[in-house]
Amino acid sequence: MQKYRLFAPGPTPVSEATSLAMAQPLIHHRTQAFEKVLEEVRGGLKWLFQTSQEVLIFASSGSGAMEGAITNLLSKGDKAIVVNGGKFGERWGKICQAYGVLVDEVKVEWGQAVSPQVIADRLKKGGGYKAVFFQASESSTGVYHPVKEIAALTRGHPETLCVVDAISALGAMNLPMDEWGVDVLVGGSQKAFGLPPGLAFAALSVKAWGHAEKGTLPRFYFDFKKENKSLQKNQTAYTPAVSLLIGLAEVLRRFREEGLENLFNRHARLAKAMRAAMQALGLKLYAEKSPVNSLTAVMTPEGVDGQKVYKTLSEKYNMTIAGGQDQAKGKIFRIAHLGYFDDLDVVLAVAAVEWALADQGYRVEFGKGVAAAMEVLRS
Amino acid sequence: MQKYRLFAPGPTPVSEATSLAMAQPLIHHRTQAFEKVLEEVRGGLKWLFQTSQEVLIFASSGSGAMEGAITNLLSKGDKAIVVNGGKFGERWGKICQAYGVLVDEVKVEWGQAVSPQVIADRLKKGGGYKAVFFQASESSTGVYHPVKEIAALTRGHPETLCVVDAISALGAMNLPMDEWGVDVLVGGSQKAFGLPPGLAFAALSVKAWGHAEKGTLPRFYFDFKKENKSLQKNQTAYTPAVSLLIGLAEVLRRFREEGLENLFNRHARLAKAMRAAMQALGLKLYAEKSPVNSLTAVMTPEGVDGQKVYKTLSEKYNMTIAGGQDQAKGKIFRIAHLGYFDDLDVVLAVAAVEWALADQGYRVEFGKGVAAAMEVLRS
Numbered sequence: 200m201q202k203y204r205l206f207a208p209g210p211t212p213v214s215e216a217t218s219l220a221m222a223q224p225l226i227h228h229r230t231q232a233f234e235k236v237l238e239e240v241r242g243g244l245k246w247l248f249q250t251s252q253e254v255l256i257f258a259s260s261g262s263g264a265m266e267g268a269i270t271n272l273l274s275k276g277d278k279a280i281v282v283n284g285g286k287f288g289e290r291w292g293k294i295c296q297a298y299g300v301l302v303d304e305v306k307v308e309w310g311q312a313v314s315p316q317v318i319a320d321r322l323k324k325g326g327g328y329k330a331v332f333f334q335a336s337e338s339s340t341g342v343y344h345p346v347k348e349i350a351a352l353t354r355g356h357p358e359t360l361c362v363v364d365a366i367s368a369l370g371a372m373n374l375p376m377d378e379w380g381v382d383v384l385v386g387g388s389q390k391a392f393g394l395p396p397g398l399a400f401a402a403l404s405v406k407a408w409g410h411a412e413k414g415t416l417p418r419f420y421f422d423f424k425k426e427n428k429s430l431q432k433n434q435t436a437y438t439p440a441v442s443l444l445i446g447l448a449e450v451l452r453r454f455r456e457e458g459l460e461n462l463f464n465r466h467a468r469l470a471k472a473m474r475a476a477m478q479a480l481g482l483k484l485y486a487e488k489s490p491v492n493s494l495t496a497v498m499t500p501e502g503v504d505g506q507k508v509y510k511t512l513s514e515k516y517n518m519t520i521a522g523g524q525d526q527a528k529g530k531i532f533r534i535a536h537l538g539y540f541d542d543l544d545v546v547l548a549v550a551a552v553e554w555a556l557a558d559q560g561y562r563v564e565f566g567k568g569v570a571a572a573m574e575v576l577r578s
Numbered sequence: 579m580q581k582y583r584l585f586a587p588g589p590t591p592v593s594e595a596t597s598l599a600m601a602q603p604l605i606h607h608r609t610q611a612f613e614k615v616l617e618e619v620r621g622g623l624k625w626l627f628q629t630s631q632e633v634l635i636f637a638s639s640g641s642g643a644m645e646g647a648i649t650n651l652l653s654k655g656d657k658a659i660v661v662n663g664g665k666f667g668e669r670w671g672k673i674c675q676a677y678g679v680l681v682d683e684v685k686v687e688w689g690q691a692v693s694p695q696v697i698a699d700r701l702k703k704g705g706g707y708k709a710v711f712f713q714a715s716e717s718s719t720g721v722y723h724p725v726k727e728i729a730a731l732t733r734g735h736p737e738t739l740c741v742v743d744a745i746s747a748l749g750a751m752n753l754p755m756d757e758w759g760v761d762v763l764v765g766g767s768q769k770a771f772g773l774p775p776g777l778a779f780a781a782l783s784v785k786a787w788g789h790a791e792k793g794t795l796p797r798f799y800f801d802f803k804k805e806n807k808s809l810q811k812n813q814t815a816y817t818p819a820v821s822l823l824i825g826l827a828e829v830l831r832r833f834r835e836e837g838l839e840n841l842f843n844r845h846a847r848l849a850k851a852m853r854a855a856m857q858a859l860g861l862k863l864y865a866e867k868s869p870v871n872s873l874t875a876v877m878t879p880e881g882v883d884g885q886k887v888y889k890t891l892s893e894k895y896n897m898t899i900a901g902g903q904d905q906a907k908g909k910i911f912r913i914a915h916l917g918y919f920d921d922l923d924v925v926l927a928v929a930a931v932e933w934a935l936a937d938q939g940y941r942v943e944f945g946k947g948v949a950a951a952m953e954v955l956r957s
Binding site: 203205207209210211212213218219221222223224225226227228229230232257258259260261262263266293294297298299387389395396397416417418419420421437438439440441442443513519521 | 597645
């Protein structure tokens with residue numbers, strides 16, 4: 200027997216309690232029972248997003264809400280800064296292009312975080328940028344981009360919004376939207392929430408809602424104003440993903456019991472343990488200077504193919520992690536610890552990685568990474 | 579004790595087997611296990627859509643795929659015929675408007691089906707229409723629009739596509755897409771599939787794929803060509819709604835066991851029984867001439883408020899049906915029998931409606947509707 204274990208940066212494991220909640224007989228969305236669910240979810244999301252604004256909910260994957268963050272706030276020919284330091288930064292650019300938004304790209308070396316100074320310089324040039332698009336957590340590299348610092352910059356530019364794809368960071372790292380002045384925060388169900396994929400979220404600041412009054416790009420399904428109007432009546436504009444929302448209510452209840460600080464601390468501790476373990480094994484971190492707490496991107500040692508580590512874990516140990524993408528393919532593997540994870544999950548994951556590295560001919564002193572993780576988790 | 583019973587035209591009940599399938603530990607979408615699921619789903623959908631073309635799958639509600647059917651096939655300023663005889667016909671028009679497609683609306687009285695002759699006349703005028711948009715089943719009125727006849731008309735116009743929202747008809751009625759020459763067939767998970775909401779489908783004819791090469795409207799998340807390209811590699815462009823797809827595989831397996839003909843016949847029989855029951859109670863059908871087999875829209879008798887029938891069923895009998903919308907509000911109630919329904923479900927639903935009508939002061943000879951349904955179901 201070999202259990203299936205999911206350590207990919209999304210989808211992440213769903214807890215038994217959440218699965219059972221979603222397996223209950225389906226209810227209709229125009230019922231008091233569902234309205235109670237939606238009300239609870241709306242309150243819970245505001246709490247998690249740390250905002251007084253409504254958090255919009257869409258039946259889609261995260262990219263849908265990213266698209267909405269462009270089509271609802273900008274107009275054709277508008278200029279925007281896009282931070283591109285990985286696959287998801289690239290996606291911001293592609294959506295902008297699809298809608299005729301002019302992109303001023305800030306290229307960032309993979310594995311590095313963007314320097315706020317670069318953003319500051321561009322903004323100072325006065326290009327009339329309508330937005331700065333970037334990731335809180337760039338899942339393809341494991342990098343955390345400095346959300347607080349960039350939000351502090353756009354605050355001084357009434358025309359420029361700070362739009363953050365926080366899909367794989369939300370819930371795992373502290374992103375107090377209102378306090379920092381983030382204008383749009385985008386999330387997805389299949390990350391720290393530990394839900395199946397199929398829900399996307401977006402919250403807008405007062406400043407962003409102002410832009411939403413002016414944006415002229417076409418949109419229909421991802422219409423933020425329409426969705427917001429419906430939510431004010433505790434309804435959704437289109438048939439909501441009922442079962443996922445029932446699961447979400449259960450997850451948010453658990454998050455509230457854990458508390459925001461504990462939630463972030465748990466992710467920080469797990470990430471710290473994983474990083475210590477990999478370093479104890481003599482491996483380098485891909486995002487050395489600014490790693491996220493959602494996942495750890497690890498550089499494979501000389502002579503070891505990252506894709507083979509990933510495949511061995513899958514084929515020999517029934518564990519899904521992630522390999523590298525594009526230019527990082529073969530050079531790294533990525534192991535996630537966001538959502539429904541505890542200390543011993545990290546311990547067992549490190550053990551499996553040790554075996555998989557040894558299988559590739561890398562000299563591993565078994566238990567060395569595990570011990571390093573255990574030390575961190577114990578303290 | 580009073581069990582919750584769902585007889586709304588979507589979402590519809592989810593079978594216990596489907597719920598259990600979806601409650602299994604979540605797997606990653608880049609695994610062999612998921613690829614097997616996707617392959618099975620792709621084959622099953624082609625079989626159900628009765629097409630040799632790929633059926634595209636989106637994580638969204640049905641409206642998302644409707645939007646895609648416009649943004650992928652048309653360009654700004656294109657002209658299209660929209661059949662508007664209810665809430666969902668209206669939606670085609672709204673999406674066209676949002677994207678600058680010029681709408682030539684065919685207004686149809688609520689409760690009536692569109693006459694193919696009207697469409698033929700418009701097409702003959704030679705307006706250069708790029709598409710005719712309509713519903714197979716207009717859920718707001720319970721009307722079936724003549725898909726086969728309209729498809730036969732557009733076949734003679736190489737520039738004009740036959741685009742059918744079959745969200746609440748697919749699986750309940752025979753819609754042989756390839757045979758009839760339907761160009762786009764749109765579906766959704768929460769109808770005859772008996773799945774929770776969150777998946778939308780769209781299949782395109784060769785003719786429609788040709789239009790997809792020329793359409794210049796902007797799109798990103800609902801990009802048909804990109805999704806099709808991914809599916810050819812047995813992958814999805816964005817993170818798919820994994821759990822719903824696992825449920826879908828289970829449903830399609832059951833559909834295949836039942837067989838297409840039996841599936842349609844079952845829905846036809848249930849619908850016939852429900853109609854007979856309502857008429858036996860002295861009630862008139864809203865879609866008298868061309869009713870769908872997915873749901874039955876019933877006109878309430880003089881002095882009885884349709885909304886009260888709907889509310890009584892909800893509050894007193896814990897059963898969700900649907901009331902009327904807009905101009906039909908108060909005048910009708912709608913009871914669905916699509917998806918996971920058998921003969922005795924219809925019997926119990928009729929009994930509940932009899933009670934609810936009596937509660938409104940309507941003279942009901944208890945069991946009269948039930949008996950009529952039973953007679954039909956027995957034959």
